[in-house]
Amino acid sequence: MAGVRLTDVRKSFGDVHVIKGVDLEIDDGDFIVFVGPSGCGKSTLLRLVSGLEEISSGQIEIGNEDVSRTEPSERGVAMVFQSYALYPHMTVYDNMGFGLKMTGHSKEEIDQRVQKAAEILELKPLLDRKPAAMSGGQRQRVAIGRSIVREPKVFLFDEPLSNLDAELRVQMRLEIAKLHSSLDSTMIYVTHDQTEAMTLADKIVVLRAGIVEQYGSPLELYDNPDNEFVAGFIGSPRMNFLSGEVTSAKAGSATVTIPNLDGLKIPVSTRDRKPEKGEKVKVGMRPEHFVDAASTKHKFKAPTSVVEQLGGNSFLYLNIGDGEQLTVEQKGHTSVRDGQVATVGVDPSTTMMFDSAGLRV
Ligand SMILES: Nc1ncnc2c1ncn2[C@@H]1O[C@H](COP(=O)(O)OP(=O)(O)OP(=O)(O)O)[C@@H](O)[C@H]1O
Ligand SMILES: [Mg+2]
Numbered sequence: 001m002a003g004v005r006l007t008d009v010r011k012s013f014g015d016v017h018v019i020k021g022v023d024l025e026i027d028d029g030d031f032i033v034f035v036g037p038s039g040c041g042k043s044t045l046l047r048l049v050s051g052l053e054e055i056s057s058g059q060i061e062i063g064n065e066d067v068s069r070t071e072p073s074e075r076g077v078a079m080v081f082q083s084y085a086l087y088p089h090m091t092v093y094d095n096m097g098f099g100l101k102m103t104g105h106s107k108e109e110i111d112q113r114v115q116k117a118a119e120i121l122e123l124k125p126l127l128d129r130k131p132a133a134m135s136g137g138q139r140q141r142v143a144i145g146r147s148i149v150r151e152p153k154v155f156l157f158d159e160p161l162s163n164l165d166a167e168l169r170v171q172m173r174l175e176i177a178k179l180h181s182s183l184d185s186t187m188i189y190v191t192h193d194q195t196e197a198m199t200l201a202d203k204i205v206v207l208r209a210g211i212v213e214q215y216g217s218p219l220e221l222y223d224n225p226d227n228e229f230v231a232g233f234i235g236s237p238r239m240n241f242l243s244g245e246v247t248s249a250k251a252g253s254a255t256v257t258i259p260n261l262d263g264l265k266i267p268v269s270t271r272d273r274k275p276e277k278g279e280k281v282k283v284g285m286r287p288e289h290f291v292d293a294a295s296t297k298h299k300f301k302a303p304t305s306v307v308e309q310l311g312g313n314s315f316l317y318l319n320i321g322d323g324e325q326l327t328v329e330q331k332g333h334t335s336v337r338d339g340q341v342a343t344v345g346v347d348p349s350t351t352m353m354f355d356s357a358g359l360r361v
Contacts, residue, residue, distance in 0.1 A: 002063025002076065002153040002186060003028040004049060009058035011041075011048055011210075018044050020210040021058075026188070026203075028063075031180050033197045034190045035233065036207035042190045045207070046156050049188065050079050063153055073103075078147035079156040082163055084139045086131040086146075092118075093127040096145045110149075117148040120182060121175070137168040144179070157189040161196070169193070176200060194236040198222070206230050224271075228282060228358035237287050237315070240326050241354070244283040246275045254361075256283055256353065260320040261300040266348045275353070275361050282354040287315065287329040289350040296345040302326065303341050309333060316342050 004026040011019040018041050026032050034042040047053035049060060051072035060068045067075045086095050096117060097110040105113075118124045121141045131139055140160060147155060160176075161169045173196055180187055180200070191197055197204055198218045206213045206221065206229070214221055214230045225231035231239050244256040247265065254275050258264045268283065275281060293299040302318040305325070314334040318326040328344050336342045353361040 003030075004154060004186060004188070005059075005061040005064075006049075007059040007061075009045075009048060009060060010056045011044055011053065012056045018210050019048065019055075022210075022212055024205065024212065024215065026186060029184050029186055030202045031187045031189065031200055033201035033204045034188065034207060035192070035197050035204060036213075037233075038192075040207045041210045042207055043158050046079070046158055046188060046190055049075075049154070050077050050156050051075050052079070076153035077156055078150045078152035078154075079158065080143055080147050080160045082159045084131075084143035086139060086142055088131055091128050091130055092123060092134075092142050092145075095131070095142055096149050099146060100149055113149040113151070114145075117145040120148065120179065121145050135168070136164050137172055140164065140172060141175070144176075148179075148183070153186065155183075155185055155187040157187065159190055159192065162192065169196075173199065194234075197234075204234070206233055225352070226360055228284070228354040228360075231284050231352065231354070231360075235286055237327050237329070240285045240287065241282045242285070242320070242324060242326070243322075244281050244353075246277055246279045246281060249275050249277060254353065256281060258283055258300075260322055260324050261302070261346075264298065264300045264346065266298050266346055266351060268348060268351045268353050270353060270361050272360050275355070280356060281361060282358075284352040284354060285326075285346065286350065287327040289347055290328045290330075291345040291347045293343040293345040296347065298346040298348060299343055300346070301341050301343050304336055304338060307334060307336055307338050316344075318342060318344070 006022050006024040009019055009022045036042055048055050055068055059066060062075055093114055096114045100110045118127055123141055123145060161172050177200055201218050203216060204218055204221055205215050208229055214226045221230055221234045242258050244258045246254050247257050248255045251274060253267050253269050255265055255267050302320045304316050305319050306317040308315040314330045316328040316336055320326050355361050
């Protein structure tokens with residue numbers, strides 16, 4: 001087992017700069033999730049850690065050892081990809097043991113490790129099967145088993161569940177969580193799935209265009225994003241951003257007027273600095289943070305364009321002028337119908353403010 005440290009890691013392909021100076025300190029045994037828009041460099045960063053791709057500059061340490069120029073096979077990492085790429089003509093047992101056979105491990109050693117991995121992954125009854133006779137989830141478990149038998153210091157997963165259907169994903173997500181708690185190894189995991197990121201991660205790395213926007217626990221990022229990008233990226237459906245103007249400010253809080261919400265004035269806590277009176281800001285409100293209008297004096301009215309009833313909760317999509325749209329989540333069923341005017345309450349304590357550069361105010 002080992003922690004991982006990246007120091008000013010950069011990667012260019014020709015003159016295309018993909019990773020632009022990443023510093024990361026990953027503790028031994030932590031489960032780290034990389035998220036970010038498509039093309040931001042998640043897979044590239046993972047491949048740099050694995051050694052499948054060579055860094056252009058900077059340093060990568062695994063377990064306090066500089067592995068920046070070390071061969072992938074010498075780094076003590078194992079990578080699991082989205083496509084499981086099992087050998088179709090081999091049994092589950094042979095698929096899992098093949099890598100060890102190639103590296104000259106004894107039959108006894110291979111057997112012991114394969115049996116142990118099969119036990120952890122509940123693959124024992126399937127050891128004699130061939131991949132064609134297994135479900136997607138079972139095949140993905142074999143692919144994970146293949147990495148477990150190598151007893152790596154660090155596991156690297158690149159969207160391992162994205163080929164699975166929704167139900168299997170949930171099941172495999174739980175299995176990966178169990179795997180992490182039973183192996184206690186450092187894991188780095190790339191995903192597009194909000195729920196996977198929030199539930200699996202000890203810490204999430206939000207990447208944008210090759211730069212780390214924020215690194216912290218899932219709830220730190222959700223409750224306390226540093227900027228508009230992270231605020232919009234973490235949380236589903238995404239946070240609403242409304243144009244507003246600061247009408248007064250003192251240390252720790254400011255009053256903001258939101259023209260598109262009938263000129264609603266609300267007090268918003270400030271975190272990083274005192275804004276200027278008259279400053280144009282973006283006000284951030286998560287769909288799930290609106291409240292019953294009867295419970296607050298901070299409320300507004302707006303026409304709904306669409307109402308979605310999901311049973312356990314409902315979404316109202318409101319047109320609020322200037323083409324701005326607002327998503328409001330309500331618990332349970334809603335009595336609001338498409339096209340009706342809804343009255344919605346705002347909770348100032350969960351409202352955030354961002355400046356014109358997108359930084360938290
Ligand atoms: N071998 C390469 N040569 C040139 N450009 C590359 C190469 N590999 C990746 N890139 C570029 O680097 C950028 C980051 O790619 P990467 O695969 O890391 O993105 P990603 O965040 O994993 O995206 P996705 O979510 O779509 O998987 C992309 O713009 C991609 O086109
Ligand atoms: Mg990728």
